[in-house]
Amino acid sequence: VDDELDDAIPVELDPLGRWGVGQRLLESRRRGADWATAVAAERARGLLPPGRLGQQVLDEVRPTVVAIHDAVTAAIGGAVEPRAIDVSVDLGAEGVVAGTVPDVHGVALVTATYSRVAAKHRLAAWVRLLALAAARPAGAFRAATVGRARGRGAAAATIGSLDASEATAHLRTLVDLYGRGMREPLPLYCNTSEALARRRNARDEWETRPGGFDREDRDPEHVFVLGRDVPFSALLAEPARPDEGGAGWRTDEPTRIGRYAGRLWDGLLAVEERTGL
């Protein structure tokens, strides 16, 4: 809720400020504005430093905006107006998954962000694609999430078309997780669980280093539930419970956090293609 506007002229942008510039320019381009128009609008917003100081920022973000824009255009494969598709999937006793999936260009569910393509973006695409595939079996939908690569250029995570029954099964898994999550705080932290599921260095996603950017151990909701500066080893210490096993669980995984990571990510990781991430 920190929504106060600074009344001083911006002189130098912090990383969040730079990100904002890139994101807004990308959105303008996606809506069809040419570069000069997008820049003029951004200057008029008053969030860019004046003169050369602002130009410097623009010069810096431009290649990335262009690369992401180009990658998105390629992923859509031509100029197609995006549409929003209403979906409703009946899961019987487990309930109904209903909602609207935006940004569907033809059969391509394409999302563009000036951020790095992060776990949360990929999960969002996954859930939407599952819903589309389950609700419209004939659609042959696919998904692409495009963002900033490490370094320069664009990165993307893509998922090919899914079989409807397969998609429904994955949805059931997610709905089961949702139900558990509504009953208690689960040891399921977005970036940390993704790294854990991919058997990468999950500790670095969790623990904030002195002087470094905040990691997930500093997320307010995690601090609220677990306390501040909980070491990763403490997360690993909790063993899986009896009802957290069986089909769709990594039964060879002793830790609770590992079980949940697998349960959430395994389906996506099996079909996802990642370039430049």
Next chain:
Amino acid sequence: VTTPLPYDVCGPLPTGVTLLEASAGTGKTFTIAALTARYVAEGMPLDEVLLVTFGRMATGELRARVRDRLVSVEAGLARARVGVAPAAADEVLMHLCAVPDDELVTRQARLTRALADFDAATITTTHGFCQQMLSGIGVAGDVDRDLTFVEDLTGLVDEVVDDLYLRKFAGRSPIDGFDLTLARRIGHDVVGQPAAAIVPQGQPEQSVAAMRYRLAQAVRDEVERRKRRMRVLTYDDLQTRLAAALRDPHATDRLRDRFRVVMVDEFQDTDPVQWDIVRTAFGDGATTLVLIGDPKQAIYAFRGADVHTYLTAASDAGTVATLDRNWRSDRALVDAYDALFDGLMLGHPGIEYRTVQAAEAHREAGLRGAPHDAALRVRVVHRDEGRVELTRAGWASNATARAEVAADLAADVVELLSSGAELVARDGRGAEVASELVGPGDIAVLVATHRHAALVRDAFAGVGVPAVIAGAGSVFGTPVAKEWLALLEALERPSSIGRVHAAALCSFVGWSVERVATADDAAWEDVYVRLHEWSAVLRTRGVASLLESLMRSERLPARLLSREDGERELTDLRHIGQLLHQEATTERFGVTALTAWLRARVREAADDVHDEDRSRRLESDSGAVQVLTIHRCKGLEFPIVYCPFLWQPPYMPDEQLPVFHDAAAGDQRAIDVGGPAHAGFADHQARHVAEVQGEALRLAYVAMTRARHQTILHWASTFDSRESSLARLLFAAELAPSDIRLARPPHERAVIARLEAIATNAPGTTSIERAAGARGVSWEPPVAAARRLAVRPFDRGFDLAWRRASYSGLTSGANETGVASEAEPTSTTDEDIDVGGSAPAAPAIDPQEGLRGVELPLGGMPRGARVGTLVHAVLEHTDFAAPDLDAEVGRALADQIKWNPTGIGSVDSFTTGLAQALDTPLGPMVGDIRLRDIPTSDRLDELTFDLPLVGGDIPVASLDVGAIADLFERHLAPDEPLAGYAVRLRDPLLDQRIRGYLTGSIDAVLRVPGNGAVRRFAVVDYKSNWLAVDGDPISAWDYRPAALAAAMEHAHYPLQALFYVVALHRYLRWRIVDYDPDVHLAGVLYLFVRGMIGATTPVVDGTPCGVFAWRPSSALVIAASDLLDRGTGADRG
């Protein structure tokens, strides 16, 4: 350099410039107080003595100590006169009494006079001194009146740097390595060190170093310019301007004439500008200047103190002497320090440790029965115990060593507290007079940083020992601040579900997570209702009311205090509430602005360490270990002191700009803004580091010398420990003067061997221990003998008659219409008005009937107290003498109606009507002057008064309303307009006894022409009363003199008028030479503005309508003043 001689406080009094070097515990304040007493006794008037020290708290203490000393010497002299010899221990008194009898009498008289005039003594802070002197030398001091003092220039400096940066780079390509962050750092550092010269000068024009230099200069200049424009002043500016003013010899002479003896305490914390002032004004030899300080305790370089200045002054001083007796510490501890520090220089060749003698009283140890009773204990962390992580090279890791030391410290305290050890109190000769168990309150832990303090506090929490951190950073950095924020956010939008849930979790509502998750709609409804109520309280009555109603309705104290850390939380919660209230009141913030303000404070809390108001308060100072930073412990002493982290080197952030002293430039302090690229930087950086390291040695000295009986140090061999103060003290012999670190970190074994070697010079004083404190222990406080608890009965009586009485308070009981001074009678009938007896009952034609045809422009103005308040506010803020009065009233109205949104009917008739009222002649009493003839310089708005009634705090007599009625009766002739009032004042409902204070606020006092050049003073009270009969049209007739007199009496205004005149009488009596009420008191004007319609206001028997003028006789005024002061007889209790 020769060793200075010990100073004898009973020797010849100092003359010229004398420097007293006073090591820790040698009685600096004692010496100043003793010298002051001697100067006074031996003939120097106290108001010619100037005592300067640093900081408000130190000043308060010095003031108290000097006064106590004067009192005890005066009493001692009095006893000596009747042949009672002073105690042998009081050498100063002995010395002063060793004179013939007639001189004894003279001396005692001098002290008596000094005590009587003690308030005139100038005992002040450096800044207070500068301020007084600047105003004392008048226009020579370059300071405008009405300036605002600011302590923090951060916002201004940011703004200046941003502007300069933008100006430079908006139109050209940025330069590598010159970003805004750097520019801001340069700006803040050069503004924060105003006395430091900026270097490097003369770099190549295009170099980055030259650019940085130019920026630094430009920031200083621009900040100075903007400060002047904004009319703000920092405390540093006071000094700079006084120093500049003293270049004028006349100004210097004026200071010199005022003071013949000047003593400056804590002189090691002086800076070049202060010394310049003191030397210029008092260093000529004619004034006696005594400088007292200890360079070994110079630890405030970060806030501008400059020990080099001290050293320069020391070399200039005519006499240098030392205080050589330690009155604080046990002999064993003094001996242990002598062995440890002997021959060492603390960061500068001129700062030398000098051995001291323990006082006779501290010959024996003051701590008895402790598990370890050595005076100095060193607990060494052994890496082979396996309790600390090791680095690859095998040294202890910093973090685990700190944790280990904190744990050992906590365990050691538990052992001490559980041992039954006692502290022994002794008399002046060292004989035991009392003893008591060592408790947590007898222990202090001294650390370098707040982070270390938190670590230690947590360790104590783990073993059940109560501990408090003194000055633990900003209160806005606490969890409670976030709770307040959650509450305000919810009150801002009490319908937002997210905000309400967040608020439910904080202490104010106190729900658990489970409850938030499972509560039903009815429970939530209850929360919503409460939040809406609180929101209304906040909106209408402010933060203070909100906090108090929360305290009551939510039983906050009970709920919070039942938690382990509840005292802490409650303290912070109240503290933040008070700060919020202050901000909301002074800035007139609504809930949204207040929320935004709090949010910004919370965000900045980590950097907000210097603001005293925001610094967390102690939740409790009884029975808890005190954890505090060394910078804060200066001047304090504790029975037992732990210094657990002296093996850690001082923190030196890489990005900090080097501040150093340039020996080539006369030890002038300089700040290098040029950056690493220029040639001199490496040298400057090295000097800077050496100075910081030197100060670290002095910090260690200050920390260790706080103890009375025992000091406990810890050691851990980390890689960094080779740069630590403790290592550099222990292994000083291996270090060249320029070395800032040992070649390699010392091994525990080397440390122990070295400590043992040192200890042979002070046998039996030091113990070396393994830091292997027991784990899993905790402290059980001794249980006081079981007592039955019961609710305490309330059996005190209240003096219900004592109060701060006001006119409206006194009359409210009797006045059925509830007249307050602003409100008006809700119904004023003919009968009521006729109480005065002016309207004839006969149906004869009233000669003033014609007045009924005179319309009043303000007649249509709505009635009620709110309009009255607005009228007062507008008049207060109107310049009556403005050429375009309508425009001026309109402007004031537009301003004031923002704060008092009130329906006033037609704005135009309000404005014109008030302007006409200002244009109305005020009658013969004041020569028919009009308000618009009174410039603002001749009026005083809202003169408030608090007059003690019959003795004030302690009533000495009795006073009742009847006695005031007597006065009216006695002094008013029967034909005077208010003659009937005495009867009305005898209303039985008014009869009450009054004690305490009489308070009130006079709308305005006017200065009007009198006889010849004499000016007289009139009390003005504005009235917006509606005096017409309900349903009748209002006209000038309703405001004719007779109607006004009746209305006056009806509303008890004569009583108010009398009080006001008495207040004015006293006010003038204290200020006007040759004051005479007959000459200077003009009288009282009750201005019923509705009836005042300008030049055309009808005049009846010489008196304009709407104006009620009364000149109580001087005899009545004096009699009333005396009555309020003395009452009518002995207090009847």
